[in-house]
Amino acid sequence: MRMRKIGTTGIEASVVALGAWAIGGGPWWGAVDDRQSISAIHAALDAGVNLIDTAPVYGWGRSEQVVGKAIQGRRDKIVLATKCGLWWHDARGPLFFELEGYSVRRYLSPDAIRKEVEDSLQRLGTDYIDLYQTHWQSPEPASDPIADTMACLLKLKEQGKIRAIGASNVNVSQIREYQAVGLLDAIQPRYSMLDRAIEEELLPYCVEQNISSLVYSPLEQGLLTGAIGMDRTFSPGEYRNNIPWFAPVNRRKVLAMLAGWRPLTEKYRCDLAQLVIAWTVAQPGVTFALCGARKPEHSRRNAAGGTLVLAAEDITTMRREVEALGEPL
Numbered sequence: 001m002r003m004r005k006i007g008t009t010g011i012e013a014s015v016v017a018l019g020a021w022a023i024g025g026g027p028w029w030g031a032v033d034d035r036q037s038i039s040a041i042h043a044a045l046d047a048g049v050n051l052i053d054t055a056p057v058y059g060w061g062r063s064e065q066v067v068g069k070a071i072q073g074r075r076d077k078i079v080l081a082t083k084c085g086l087w088w089h090d091a092r093g094p095l096f097f098e099l100e101g102y103s104v105r106r107y108l109s110p111d112a113i114r115k116e117v118e119d120s121l122q123r124l125g126t127d128y129i130d131l132y133q134t135h136w137q138s139p140e141p142a143s144d145p146i147a148d149t150m151a152c153l154l155k156l157k158e159q160g161k162i163r164a165i166g167a168s169n170v171n172v173s174q175i176r177e178y179q180a181v182g183l184l185d186a187i188q189p190r191y192s193m194l195d196r197a198i199e200e201e202l203l204p205y206c207v208e209q210n211i212s213s214l215v216y217s218p219l220e221q222g223l224l225t226g227a228i229g230m231d232r233t234f235s236p237g238e239y240r241n242n243i244p245w246f247a248p249v250n251r252r253k254v255l256a257m258l259a260g261w262r263p264l265t266e267k268y269r270c271d272l273a274q275l276v277i278a279w280t281v282a283q284p285g286v287t288f289a290l291c292g293a294r295k296p297e298h299s300r301r302n303a304a305g306g307t308l309v310l311a312a313e314d315i316t317t318m319r320r321e322v323e324a325l326g327e328p329l
């Protein structure tokens with residue numbers, strides 16, 4: 001497993017991280033089995049993954065609890081990342097979405113963060129979080145100034161409750177607001193070979209500033225593994241229905257591209273997920289690929305993508321082909 005540092009912290013984490021969103025279950029992901037999730041986490045750890053990303057909102061605490069259970073006895077070997085700022089405990093903060101009777105708000109005021117960090121520590125069964133990230137930023141005009149949020153996070157770091165600070169779903173101007181108050185170690189943006197919007201401004205800025213990126217949904221929720229064929233359907237509430245690449249007209253094009261990469265998977269003796277992961281972590285500014293898995297087989301396979309290094313000409317060929325797909329219809 002290749003390892004990289006989180007920002008300037010000295011914390012070393014695996015280039016393939018385990019994302020525990022699906023482990024929370026719920027209508028976005030459908031039924032999930034906690035015992036299988038724990039096996040998936042153990043399989044990832046046994047295969048060299050040490051970075052695990054979760055959040056309170058993933059199953060209303062369920063994902064954090066399952067991760068907490070899975071890492072018992074191995075805590076010191078793990079780089080544990082979780083988040084704050086998606087708030088459903090009262091009506092403070094602007095509404096973001098509604099799900100299963102909860103109104104989820106974007107709320108990053110210091111008093112809320114102080115409660116959230118204690119709740120997360122308890123669910124995770126630990127007394128420190130390695131990387132604590134704001135999940136979504138307050139919409140403009142911000143009700144919770146980033147300066148106040150960051151001051152609170154710095155205080156938590158001083159107290160030893162968190163070791164590094166990250167911000168998810170941010171733009172460059174929001175990063176600058178964090179940096180005006182203190183050191184931002186990492187960001188967590190959406191990025192896959194099919195969704196490269198952040199290459200223009202965000203990733204170059206992170207390279208320049210030595211900020212790590214944990215990119216999420218690098219497998220486009222499984223589409224880029226080739227395992228989701230044309231016949232697969234998703235029930236109405238499932239998250240994959242929201243992703244335009246899953247629409248049949250677009251999915252067909254992606255699957256045809258992936259089928260054309262057979263010579264590459266043969267050359268590297270790997271599967272498509274591993275090829276895509278290796279391509280993703282080879283992109284300038286991408287530090288970690290946050291791959292979701294709730295099945296042991298998926299964690300094992302994805303972890304192996306973290307050992308694979310592709311030749312420059314293959315990276316270029318793959319880029320040419322994903323660019324040729326254009327935007328989803």
Ligand SMILES: NC(=O)c1ccc[n+]([C@@H]2O[C@H](COP(=O)([O-])OP(=O)(O)OC[C@H]3O[C@@H](n4cnc5c(N)ncnc54)[C@H](OP(=O)(O)O)[C@@H]3O)[C@@H](O)[C@H]2O)c1
Binds near residue numbers: 019021219
């Ligand atoms: N900060 C944010 O706002 C944000 C947003 C989204 C995600 N995230 C983080 O990023 C992580 C990853 O994102 P994601 O879960 O959306 O997407 P992803 O990693 O692109 O896809 C994960 C899904 O793809 C399927 N899959 C994974 N590996 C596979 C393999 N080797 N072969 C076949 N199928 C495979 C699995 O689906 P099945 O389980 O259905 O088989 C898995 O749940 C999340 O878990 C979360 O930690 C953060």
